[in-house]
Amino acid sequence: MKAFGPVPSRRLGRSLGINSIPPKACTYSCVYCQVGRTSHLQVDRRLFYRPEEIVEEVAAKVEQTREAGDVIDYLSFVPDGEPTLDINLGRTIELLRPLGIRIAVITNGSLLWREDVREELGSADLVSIKLDAVSESIWRGIDRPHGSLSLETVMDGILGFARSFRGELMTETMLVQGCNDRDRDMEQVADFVALLAPKTAYLAIPIRPPAESGVRPPDEETVNRAFQIFSHRISHVEYLIGYEGDSFSGSGNPEQDLLGITAVHPMRAEAVEKFLGERGQDRTLLQRLLAEGILVETEYRGMRFFLRRLGAHQVRPEQEAAP
Numbered sequence: 001m002k003a004f005g006p007v008p009s010r011r012l013g014r015s016l017g018i019n020s021i022p023p024k025a026c027t028y029s030c031v032y033c034q035v036g037r038t039s040h041l042q043v044d045r046r047l048f049y050r051p052e053e054i055v056e057e058v059a060a061k062v063e064q065t066r067e068a069g070d071v072i073d074y075l076s077f078v079p080d081g082e083p084t085l086d087i088n089l090g091r092t093i094e095l096l097r098p099l100g101i102r103i104a105v106i107t108n109g110s111l112l113w114r115e116d117v118r119e120e121l122g123s124a125d126l127v128s129i130k131l132d133a134v135s136e137s138i139w140r141g142i143d144r145p146h147g148s149l150s151l152e153t154v155m156d157g158i159l160g161f162a163r164s165f166r167g168e169l170m171t172e173t174m175l176v177q178g179c180n181d182r183d184r185d186m187e188q189v190a191d192f193v194a195l196l197a198p199k200t201a202y203l204a205i206p207i208r209p210p211a212e213s214g215v216r217p218p219d220e221e222t223v224n225r226a227f228q229i230f231s232h233r234i235s236h237v238e239y240l241i242g243y244e245g246d247s248f249s250g251s252g253n254p255e256q257d258l259l260g261i262t263a264v265h266p267m268r269a270e271a272v273e274k275f276l277g278e279r280g281q282d283r284t285l286l287q288r289l290l291a292e293g294i295l296v297e298t299e300y301r302g303m304r305f306f307l308r309r310l311g312a313h314q315v316r317p318e319q320e321a322a323p
């Protein structure tokens, strides 16, 4: 199956997924990969499926979806591996254009030092680049790249692409306990992400069974610190912690709305008070959510924040594949 969905995604709206790489060919073998360990660790681009074959399947899905009265916001390359390994990625994007739907590619960015990859990704409407580490030892530990890749070259490629890309750029950083969650590490990643000037920088945690069983998400306090560190440098930061919150469309139900907002970012205590006050609520709702363990309170630089307890009451995980 090369086309699936559409599935709801906070980043991409109603997204029709395109799986253009068979499991599991990738330039990385991330410890947290939800597809499992990489069986074909490679950096050479090659043919996987014929572009016409992919496009035919996508077009059929699009027609089926339209007939059902459903909408598609993005055709998204979210394969079981690294999409830029496909030597025909650019050609496939070109052939999909007549369908008149915006095209997104979720990539680990490791081949962006190649001019052909920069050019092909440049023809997409939205590109999301994964960036977990900017220090060689952490990068090798968490992303386990192909031996021929150099972090400096990869970062130069990503930066070069970000500076020339005219579409919507996003980044995604996966936080793994004990791997890349020290303040210093997060600050360095945030400094580099800031140079890329993404529309949104996402912070993710492993929420599905990872390739390596010892992989754990950081605790709430660390996730909050990461959010503050990134927000200090980047204008729009959100986290992807496994809840499909929607902070932009109020349901009119204070509990649902509060959970929706805290699914996307931590809330300052003052903001929560104001939010409740404006809806005619006292602290009872907040106290109940804390007592039930749905929200947790944490502190950063003397300020109090509320955020969702990680792993509690998982509602609807993002149904996108990694990177």
Ligand code: SF4
Pocket (backbone or CB within 6 Å): 026, 027, 028, 029, 030, 032, 033, 034, 035, 038, 080, 081, 082, 108, 322, 323
């Ligand atoms: S998470 Fe993405 S980049 Fe990492 S191994 Fe899996 S498919 Fe490759």
